[in-house]
Amino acid sequence: MTTNEWPARRDRLTPFLLIGAAALALVAVVYLAGREFGFLARWWLFSGALAFPGFVFAGMLAASLILTFLALLLRRRRKVALFGTGVVSVGLLVVLLVTAVAMPAAVTPEAVPARQDGQLRVLGWNVLQGAEDAASRAALIGTLQPDIVVLSELYQGNLQADDVPPGYVSYGVRGIAVTVLAADDLPRYRVTDADESGRTSGFVLAPEVDGAAPRIVAAHLVALSFRGDSSGRDFGLDWIASHCDSPDTIVAGDLNAVPANMPAGALGSCRTVGTFAPTWPSMVPPLFGAAIDNVLATPEWDAARVATLDVAGIATDHRPIVADLVRR
Known part of the structure; x- marks a missing residue:
C-alpha cells in the first residue's frame, strides 16, 4: 500500500x-x-x-x-x-x-414487610423440577406466609404427604407441571379448566362457592425457541387472556413472557400488577436478566407491593416473586 x-x-x-x-x-x-x-x-x-x-x-x-x-x-x-x-x-x-x-432491585425474603390485613399475598416460583426441595420451599413459604403459592415445574402428583406445608391445601392437574398451594383459611377451590393441548401448562382454580374468593389462573408457558418460534408461548398468552374475561381473576406463574410482550401490559382484562425485577436466569445480575415470572389481575385488584426475591443458596434458575394485592 x-x-x-x-x-x-x-x-x-x-x-x-x-x-x-x-x-x-x-x-x-x-x-x-x-x-x-x-x-x-x-x-x-x-x-x-x-x-x-x-x-x-x-x-x-x-x-x-x-x-x-x-x-x-x-x-x-x-x-x-x-x-x-x-x-x-x-x-x-x-x-x-x-x-x-x-429497574427494581431484588430483595431478600426477610426484607419483605409482613402482609397487612385485607391484603392477599401471592408467591410465584419456578422450582426447576424439584431443584428446590420441600424444605427450601417450606422455608420461603414460612417466611412470607403467602395466601396463594404458584409453583411452576412441580407436578402435584409428585408431592409426598409432608411436602405440603402445614396450613395449606395443594391443587394440581395430572400431567401439568404447575402446583398451587392455597392457605386453608381461604375458601376451598376446584379445578374448572385445564389446558390439555400440550402446548402450554396451566389450569384455572375457581372457588367452590362462586364469589367467595378470586379465581386463580396458574400457568407455566412454553418458552420462545432458539429459532424464534413463538407460537407455543403466544398460544399460552391467548389461553390466559381468554380466562381473564371473567371478573375477579388473578394470574401467576412463569409466563416466559415479559409485560412488553403483552401490549399495554394486558392479557384480556388482566393487567400486570407492578414491575418485577428480572427473575431469570438467577445466576446473573438482574440488569442482564428477564422478568418472565409475573402476576396479573383484573381491575378489582391493585398492588400494594411487588418484589422479586434474592434467595440465598438458590438452586433453581428462577428468582421467586411476591405480590401483595388489595381489593379496590
Missing part, C-alpha cells in the same frame, strides 16, 4: 462508520418502541429480545464504542465520524444507565 492509498481508504471508511452508528440508533429507537408501546411485541426473535433490555443496550453500547474507537483512528474528516459515533455511544450509555436505575 502506498502512502497515498491509506488516506483514501480512511475516507471510504467514514461513511461506513456513520451508517453503522445510524443503524444502531435506529435499532435502539425500534427496541424502545417495542418496550414502551408493544411495537412488534410478539414478532419472532425480537419478542424475546424485549425481555433483556440490559443485555441488549449493553451490547449495542459495546458495538457503538468500537465504532467510536475506529473513528478516533481517522485523521482526515475525523470530526464527522467521531461526532456521529460519539453521539450514539453517549445516547446508548444514557439509556443503559436509565434502565439500570429504573
Whole structure:
C-alpha cells in the first residue's frame, strides 16, 4: 500500500462508520418502541429480545464504542465520524444507565414487610423440577406466609404427604407441571379448566362457592425457541387472556413472557400488577436478566407491593416473586 492509498481508504471508511452508528440508533429507537408501546411485541426473535433490555443496550453500547474507537483512528474528516459515533455511544450509555436505575432491585425474603390485613399475598416460583426441595420451599413459604403459592415445574402428583406445608391445601392437574398451594383459611377451590393441548401448562382454580374468593389462573408457558418460534408461548398468552374475561381473576406463574410482550401490559382484562425485577436466569445480575415470572389481575385488584426475591443458596434458575394485592 502506498502512502497515498491509506488516506483514501480512511475516507471510504467514514461513511461506513456513520451508517453503522445510524443503524444502531435506529435499532435502539425500534427496541424502545417495542418496550414502551408493544411495537412488534410478539414478532419472532425480537419478542424475546424485549425481555433483556440490559443485555441488549449493553451490547449495542459495546458495538457503538468500537465504532467510536475506529473513528478516533481517522485523521482526515475525523470530526464527522467521531461526532456521529460519539453521539450514539453517549445516547446508548444514557439509556443503559436509565434502565439500570429504573429497574427494581431484588430483595431478600426477610426484607419483605409482613402482609397487612385485607391484603392477599401471592408467591410465584419456578422450582426447576424439584431443584428446590420441600424444605427450601417450606422455608420461603414460612417466611412470607403467602395466601396463594404458584409453583411452576412441580407436578402435584409428585408431592409426598409432608411436602405440603402445614396450613395449606395443594391443587394440581395430572400431567401439568404447575402446583398451587392455597392457605386453608381461604375458601376451598376446584379445578374448572385445564389446558390439555400440550402446548402450554396451566389450569384455572375457581372457588367452590362462586364469589367467595378470586379465581386463580396458574400457568407455566412454553418458552420462545432458539429459532424464534413463538407460537407455543403466544398460544399460552391467548389461553390466559381468554380466562381473564371473567371478573375477579388473578394470574401467576412463569409466563416466559415479559409485560412488553403483552401490549399495554394486558392479557384480556388482566393487567400486570407492578414491575418485577428480572427473575431469570438467577445466576446473573438482574440488569442482564428477564422478568418472565409475573402476576396479573383484573381491575378489582391493585398492588400494594411487588418484589422479586434474592434467595440465598438458590438452586433453581428462577428468582421467586411476591405480590401483595388489595381489593379496590
